[in-house]
Amino acid sequence: MRIGIIGQGFAGTALAWRAHWAGHNVILIDKGHGGSASWVAAGLVNPLVLKRKRLVQEAQACMAAFTPFYARISTELGTSMLFPDEIHEVLPDVAAENAWGALGAERGFEPFTGPLKPNVDGRIHATSLATVTRSARLRVHTYLEESRTFFAQKHLLLEEKVTDLRPMETHWRLQNDLDVDVLLLAEGFQAHWTEHFFGPLPFSPTKGEGLKIRWDGPPVKQPLHKNVFLLPDGDGTYQVGSTYAWDGFDEGPTEKAREEILQKLSSWFDQEVEVLDQWTGIRPTMRDRQPVYGWHETLPRLGYLNGLGSRGALTSPLLSDRLLAQHLGRNAQKS
Ligand SMILES: Cc1cc2nc3c(=O)[nH]c(=O)nc-3n(C[C@H](O)[C@H](O)[C@H](O)COP(=O)(O)OP(=O)(O)OC[C@H]3O[C@@H](n4cnc5c(N)ncnc54)[C@H](O)[C@@H]3O)c2cc1C
Structure with a gap:
């Protein structure tokens, strides 16, 4: 099947790899870095929302998905891009240390909250540093740039803004002359086509x-x-x-x-x-800070993935898999 994907941030890139691995003929269309959140992301892969002391939704499932996902791309591209990199939370006093201890005892947090370490750097105002275990760092530019090159070399990348998009009887027509069987929208914050076909999204960017x-x-x-x-x-x-x-x-x-x-x-x-x-x-954050994705009920094979908020590097490997599996089957073969 020929799958068109609009947007090459974390969402579109993850969808492109998943569709490619499933044997589909991918065509990735992106208007460029300007305005993309992914290209300025720091690449932290972190299951804890430290500011709010809460876990990312489905933290365990996201963590299980991201390592094999980026490892497979690293192997295909012959370059490393994901590194274990424990975050250290700066704890200024005993009260903060106790609060960290209490957090670790809460349901679901235990795999991600590590022990306290004494602070030995005189420049840091802290009695101790607490470890966020299993956190990692993605080299964002390596991931996005090398993925872009991979699809471009196979003539599967169009560097332009999609300004014309029409549902035909059984497929989609883009820019007047490009036909695809399936269309995936991964537009980020400026979700023009997603909102055009699915209605307004509950954005709070x-x-x-x-x-x-x-x-x-x-x-x-x-x-x-x-x-x-x-x-x-x-x-x-x-x-x-x-x-x-x-x-x-x-x-x-x-x-x-x-x-x-x-x-x-x-x-x-x-x-x-x-x-x-x-x-x-x-x-591209939604009001309830949860991602949004799904398939159109009546139009031919139209899906979208958005609302990755501040966690695109962590959540896109899992959500791209979910979206494709929902409609195309996890191991969908070429047709
Ligand atoms: C300063 C900053 C730091 C961050 N740090 C982290 C971090 O450390 N870890 C983390 O996980 N997340 C981080 N994030 C959040 C992360 O960047 C987002 O979750 C993620 O980028 C969202 O990805 P996306 O693919 O949905 O959107 P985007 O990255 O915005 O991608 C959408 C793409 O679609 C393209 N597009 C849209 N419409 C069209 C069209 N009509 N035709 C062609 N192309 C189109 C756009 O040009 C863009 O390239 C950070 C964000 C910011 C702003």
Whole structure:
């Protein structure tokens, strides 16, 4: 079957690999990085929502899906992209340590909350550091860029904006002359075609900004989190962020976000830093913060995957599998 996929963020890329592995003829259509949340993501694969002290929905199932998924792509592309990388939560005092202990005792949290370690870095304002076990880091650009190249080399990638899309009797016609049997919409925040065919989605998108920084001084080796994440990139630079804002979607990076991030970082990390870069993206978050996906009831084979919020790297391997299995069967063969 010929499967067209609109969007090459985490959602569309995961769908493309799944469909390719199932033996289908994939055609991936993406208008470019501008406006894509995935291309600015830090690549944390983290089952705990540390800010809210809750678990990602179906954390265990997501965790079970992501390792084999990225491992298989790494093998196909001959490049590593997923690394175990335990996040350390910065605990400033005994009360925070007790709260972490209580969290670990809650149902479902136990596999992900590790022991406390003493803080030995004088720059970090913490009595101890708590480990988020089984967290990992995806090299986002390697994953997205190499996947894009893989499909492009097979002439399965179109770099353009889909502006014309019509249901025919048994298939779909895109841009006047491209016919596909199945169409999957993975448009992220600007879900024009998804909302056109499925009706309005319950979006509550959030703008996120992040910084690239460096400093002269001893490195930090592990990802750290308190009110922001500090993530070593391994080359002496670090990503720090990100912010959450419900407006300003048309603006680029802002001074306000830069100050907010640096102020939060300096509240627990005593180190003068130099800012090298700043970026922004819109997370496709739904009002209830849950992903949305499904198939159209009447139109021919039309599916969508959206609402990956702040967890696209973690949830897209599982949800792409679910969506395809719902309609095409997990091991659907070429036809
Ligand atoms: C600053 C920041 C940091 C983040 N860090 C992390 C992190 O560490 N870990 C994590 O898991 N998540 C993170 N996220 C969240 C993550 O980025 C999102 O969950 C994810 O990107 C959503 O993926 P998506 O594929 O649904 O959307 P997108 O990445 O937005 O992709 C949609 C794609 O569809 C294309 N498109 C849309 N309409 C059309 C059309 N008509 N024709 C052609 N192409 C079209 C767009 O150009 C885009 O490329 C972060 C987000 C931000 C903003």
